[in-house]
Amino acid sequence: MREKDTIWIKNKCRELGFDYCGIARAEKLDDDARRLETWLSEGMQGNMQYMENYFDLRTDPARLVPGAKSVITVLMNYFPSQTQSAEVPKIAKYAYGQDYHEVIREKLKQLLMMMKQEIGEVNGRGFVDSAPVLERAWATKSGLGWIGKNGNLLNKQAGSFFFIATLIVDLELVYDDPFAKDYCGSCRRCIAACPTDAILENKVVDGSKCISYFTIELKDALLPEHLKSQFSDWMFGCDVCQDVCPWNRFSKPNSEKQFTPLPQVLNFSSNDWEELTEESFKQIFKNSPLKRRKFEGIKRNLRFIKN
Known part of the structure; x- marks a missing residue:
């Protein structure tokens, strides 16, 4: 029964548009807890106080879903079919289209609903980046890739341009083997290319830089x-460490319509951004990740890189 349910879940993940699915046993992440504690104690979270909150929840899935038995981790490609024009304020590729939180959250809700219909009473919660879950650790535990020197999850077939989400459930399933190898080798391209020297040794990224x-x-x-x-004209986010990564030569354009790049993201010049009104910003980017930084924040970033 467990094998049948596991195969069914992975097939449904593909039908929903997820590129990869791995499943790990729900257990405390003791090693990751120690690494996170060290990272926080050294102040690498900067002003991101939320990283310090809910420490126990981040490292113990049973605190998030009582009776948790499995962590289903999915990857969704966001590599765009088009990139920005030259000489425009640069935006990280993940923010080209609609807000991935909303897109993926809806797909996880559908998956859980279908599981209840097909398998029976299943309790679970989906998490998309905005909750206290160590997604990359679960992705590694479920065999989807390894953590690169730039702190991103790397997949041998697809590189790193994908979103990671998890669904924690109280259902016992067949578990994938953890990804045990590190294929970065002696490569240091991401470390050398980081504009602000934020990438340190031993796969540590100083978030405050x-x-x-x-x-x-x-x-x-x-x-x-x-x-x-x-800052090299980066107005929202930064892709330098991913752009230089050799594994991203395997990146292929995503097939999710909701991640289709907004024309304004691709083509707005500095003047277009400067002339943009708050009303127009709210209208154009109402479903975009850019709304997180809000109008004044985008204007602040633009002044900084252009003055």
Whole structure:
């Protein structure tokens, strides 16, 4: 029965548009808890106080779903078919289309609903990046890839341009073998290319130095002047460490219509962004990840990279 249910779940994941699915036994992440504790103690979360919250929930799935037995991890490709024009304010590729939180959350809801209809009473919760779940750790445990030196999950067939989401359930399933190898080898391209030297040794990323942190997470009215020359026109997020990764030569355009790039993201010039009104911003980007930084935050970032 467990094998039948496992095969059915993986088939449904493919039908819903997920590119990969792996399943791991729900258990405490003791090693990851220690690494997270060290990372936090060294202040690498910067002003992201939410990273310090719900520590026990992050490392113990049973605290999120009572009676948790399995963690289903899915990957969804977001590599775009088109990229931005040259000489425009740069936006991370994950933010080209609709907000992935909403897109994937709806798919996880559908998956859980179908599981209840097909298998019976199943209790579970889906998590998409915005909840206290260590997605990359579960992806590794379920055989989907390894953690690269830039802190991203790397998949041998697809690189790293994909979203990771998890569904924790109280259903026992057949578990995949953990991914045990590291295929980064002696490559240090991501470390060398990082504009702000945020990528450290031993697969540690200092979040407080990352361009994504400054342009998305940091709510201060002003960005650090001494870093101005290092931002390289990144207005929202940063893809440098992924763009230089050799494994991303295997990236292929995604097939999810909701991730189709907005024309404005691809083509807005600096002048277009400068002339954009708050009303137009809210209308154009109402379903976009850019709404997280809000109109004033986008304007702040634009002034910083252009002045």
